[in-house]
Amino acid sequence: QVQLVESGGGLVQxxxxxxxxxxxxxxxxRINAMGWYRQAPGKxxxxxxxxTIGSSTxxxxxxxxxxxxxxxxxxxxVYLQMNSLKPEDTAVYYCNIxxxxxxxxxxxxxxxxxx
Numbered sequence: 370q371v372q373l374v375e376s377g378g379g380l381v382q383x384x385x386x387x388x389x390x391x392x393x394x395x396x397x398x399r400i401n402a403m404g405w406y407r408q409a410p411g412k413x414x415x416x417x418x419x420x421t422i423g424s425s426t427x428x429x430x431x432x433x434x435x436x437x438x439x440x441x442x443x444x445x446x447v448y449l450q451m452n453s454l455k456p457e458d459t460a461v462y463y464c465n466i467x468x469x470x471x472x473x474x475x476x477x478x479x480x481x482x483x484x
Contacts, residue, residue, distance in 0.1 A: 373392075373463075373473055375477055376390050376478055382484050389449040389480075391449075403464060404418065408477075419467040420439065424439070431457075449462070456482045461479050
């Protein structure tokens with residue numbers, strides 16, 4: 370059974386930081402690149418960052434230099450460290466494999482950046 374469980378979201382002021390976590394089923398984590406995605410109200414879901422099995426990373430231009438994706442293969446967990454947060458980062462954040470499999474979407478975790 371595939372499970373992806375996101376956590377770590379919350380309300381933060383502009384300029385603040387959050388660290389998101391995604392616990393994945395071992396059966397998918399070990400053999401897939403992983404990605405963090407987000408969906409803001411009224412917008413399409415977009416890829417924020419991705420990381421290969423070997424930990425090579427790639428970022429959307431909008432978060433480059435502010436967000437860092439990492440993975441702990443021993444814990445089957447992928448992280449997203451978000452610094453210098455902006456109001457436009459407000460969204461529901463999801464993890465999934467890369468490229469995505471629609472049946473794997475979880476509940477996501479809400480990130481709200483507001484003063």
